[in-house]
Amino acid sequence: MxxxxxxxxxxxxxxxxxxxxxxxxxxxxxxxxxxxxxxxxxxxxxxxxxxxxxxxxxxxxxxxxxxxxxxxxxxxxxxxxxxxxxxxxxxxxxxxxxxxxxxxxxxxxxxxxxxxxxxxxxxxxxxxxGDGVQVVSGLKDFVVLNSTDSEFHGFATDRYTTLPETTDRILATAVDARWRHLSDAADWAESFEGAKGALVNAFVTTYSYALQQTLYSMGSRVLEHCPEIAEIRLALPNKHHYLVDLSAFDLENPGEVFIAGDRPYGLIEGTVTRDDAPPALAEWHP
The missing domain is CATH 3.10.270.10 (Urate Oxidase;)
Incomplete structure (x- = not known):
């Protein structure tokens, strides 16, 4: 050996x-x-x-x-x-x-x-x-939240499933996004603001049935609006919010009072790329 x-x-x-x-x-x-x-x-x-x-x-x-x-x-x-x-x-x-x-x-x-x-x-x-240059930009710890327009139902179940289906929930995440540029020449400030703006716009305007769907929408919006970007990788932790049971106090809770969960949390990761994007020069990841 x-x-x-x-x-x-x-x-x-x-x-x-x-x-x-x-x-x-x-x-x-x-x-x-x-x-x-x-x-x-x-x-x-x-x-x-x-x-x-x-x-x-x-x-x-x-x-x-x-x-x-x-x-x-x-x-x-x-x-x-x-x-x-x-x-x-x-x-x-x-x-x-x-x-x-x-x-x-x-x-x-x-x-x-x-x-x-x-x-x-x-x-x-x-x-x-010696073969070239690769530039990857990004942001992390970018916390965003939608107080409605998010559902989660129709998922697979087994004997250990206890999560109820919902047609109205808080969707919150701390975005970690990295995007690979097509070249080493760009207006870096303008490109960054354009990508960040596209991420925000997609999060705000997407009616979400799953955080995976939101991830793809955010990545697609960046590529649509930023032609200088070849691909984008996102890691989205699902920052869970749990409705508080106030029945012991004879109070209803019509989706107004929540516990902000810490851990464990769901973690959704994915890459959105142009089908004609050149291969990466080096491995990169969020």
């Missing part, structure tokens, strides 16, 4: 960075979390401890900070592309650089005053190789 080294990579995870852009009295703010992973001809360090091809992860961290100072941060996709290309171009033993960025939003309150926006986290993942 032979024992061989499989796929491997290494890097610096979660480099926290806040970049203040000072333009007179009016300041800008970028708040990101950057993770870098490199792979390539790295067998020697695993098999014999030869580190001659290992760029220290501390160097990766320093590069993130230095590039933030010299180039600014801007859109997360653009910053990730800049970093990924740097590591592949400057390290001959590295054949792939993956850069993941979480971007945290801030709302302007004044020329140099801000309030953290916590309604979602914007994400970006860039893979740079």
């Amino acid at each position: 032979a024992i061989v080294l499989g796929d491997n990579r290494y890097g610096k995870a979660e480099t926290r960075l806040v970049r203040v852009t000072r333009d007179g009295d009016s300041h800008g703010l970028a708040d990101v979390n950057v993770s870098v992973a490199l792979s390539g001809d790295l067998a020697a360090t695993h098999l014999s401890g030869d580190n001659s091809g290992v760029l220290p992860t501390d160097t990766m961290k320093n590069t993130v900070y230095a590039f933030a100072r010299s180039h600014g941060v801007g859109e997360p996709e653009a910053f990730a592309l800049l970093l990924g290309r740097h590591f592949v171009d400057t390290q001959p033993q590295i054949t792939r650089a993956r850069v993941r960025i979480e971007s945290y939003g801030w709302e302007r309150l004044g020329p140099h005053s801000f309030r953290r926006k916590g309604d979602y986290v914007r994400t970006a993942q860039v893979d740079v190789t």
